[in-house]
Amino acid sequence: MxxxxxxxxxxxxxxxxxxxxxxxxxxxxxxxxxxxxxxxxxxxxxxxxxxxxxxxxxxxxxxxxxxxxxxxxxxxxxxxxxxxxxxxxxxxxxxxxxxxxxxxxxxxxxxxxxxxxxxxxxxxxxxxxxxxxxxxxxxxxFLAPAGSGPAGPEGKVAAAIVSEFGGFNEFKTAFTEAAMKHFGSGWAFLVYRPDGRLVITTMKNEDNPLMTDFVKPEEQGRFILCLDLWEHSYYLKYRNDRRKYIEAWWNVVNWNFVSRAHTIVTLKGRV
Incomplete structure (x- = not known):
């Protein structure tokens, strides 16, 4: 459809x-x-x-x-x-x-x-x-059909992920575990901080790293990847199995857009 x-x-x-x-x-x-x-x-x-x-x-x-x-x-x-x-x-x-x-x-x-x-x-x-x-x-x-683009990060964002997390697989594991440990509804983010570091964080409800008055300083920045953790994102197919949903989501991440987002925030600092 x-x-x-x-x-x-x-x-x-x-x-x-x-x-x-x-x-x-x-x-x-x-x-x-x-x-x-x-x-x-x-x-x-x-x-x-x-x-x-x-x-x-x-x-x-x-x-x-x-x-x-x-x-x-x-x-x-x-x-x-x-x-x-x-x-x-x-x-x-x-x-x-x-x-x-x-x-x-x-x-x-x-x-x-x-x-x-x-x-x-x-x-x-x-x-x-x-x-x-x-x-x-x-x-x-940040979503795209499987096989329509690269299966992982490329270029400068790939280098940044390796530098920060040790490798792509290490990043996937860290991001997945952060999302799994998040209690209740919310979001998981990969954030480009003002100091140039990449950090993984989760936030409750509908908060995001742009909300400088409501989130911790170390979590503030421009996010270049996000995952919806509300149950309405996956309940029909995966019921309450958040891990299966996250594992499936990795197959449809739009890495071209992740690269674009990283390039823009690093060069221009724009949202």
Whole structure:
């Protein structure tokens, strides 16, 4: 079954955002490299293209229902703040204050009014739904059909993984075990830190390494690989066997995109 270019939920969400003024006009939607737009990107593959490793039924439910619902709630959260958002990632370090960066790309624009002081409820919702949209958008980008690209990291990111972890197999083992030890729902990340090191970390719920006010300093940075650990990512096929899900996921990692992400964060420092 082919994934449609625009799902019903994606159309409703982006349409709602445009009407309320929280979404940039088409000619202004210049997203920074690896940035996260305020819409649901079409998948780069068919729902059944990751079989037998990740099943079509789970992917369809995950993408259309879970991610689609998150985006609708995020749009509802941003609407009363009177923001135009072109790259959601730049909001993550600023949730408690919402101090908007001066950015020539105009990835976030405040449309008049007094300085923002977010309520505790708005902070919670932006952290939850904004984090969830960023994490899910990245998760889809880091997937590709088995055999459609390299079976492991190549080039500079491969050298960085060897330097940090001793080898690709050692990295896979460390990443898998970190994901297995994570209790409950959340995400596993490979993070490029500001000091240039690569670190593996997991975070609860919908947090990610961009949230500098909520995560430990040693876990902050730009992630160049992520894995969804919520049960809705694998329960239909693997039930509660997270290890089998992770083992299957390694077969469909988009290593071309990992390389691209690593190149961008090392050269330009962009999300």
């Amino acid at each position: 082919r994934n449609s270019a625009v799902t019903r939920r994606a159309f409703v969400s982006t349409g709602f955002a445009a009407v309320t003024g929280t979404f940039l006009a088409a000619e202004e939607q210049v997203i920074a490299p690896l940035g996260i737009p305020l819409h649901q990107e079409p998948l780069a593959f068919d729902f059944d293209a990751l079989e037998p490793h990740l099943d079509a039924a789970t992917l369809k439910l995950h993408y259309n229902r879970h991610h689609g619902d998150i985006l609708e709630k995020l749009t509802e959260t941003l609407q009363p703040l009177n923001l135009k958002v072109g790259n959601l990632s730049v909001l993550m370090p600023n949730i408690p204050r919402l101090v908007l960066p001066i950015n020539p790309r105009k990835t976030v624009v405040r449309m008049g009014g007094p300085p923002l002081t977010l309520s505790a409820e708005s902070q919670r919702d932006l952290r939850q739904y904004g984090g969830a949209h960023i994490n899910h958008t990245a998760f889809w980008r």
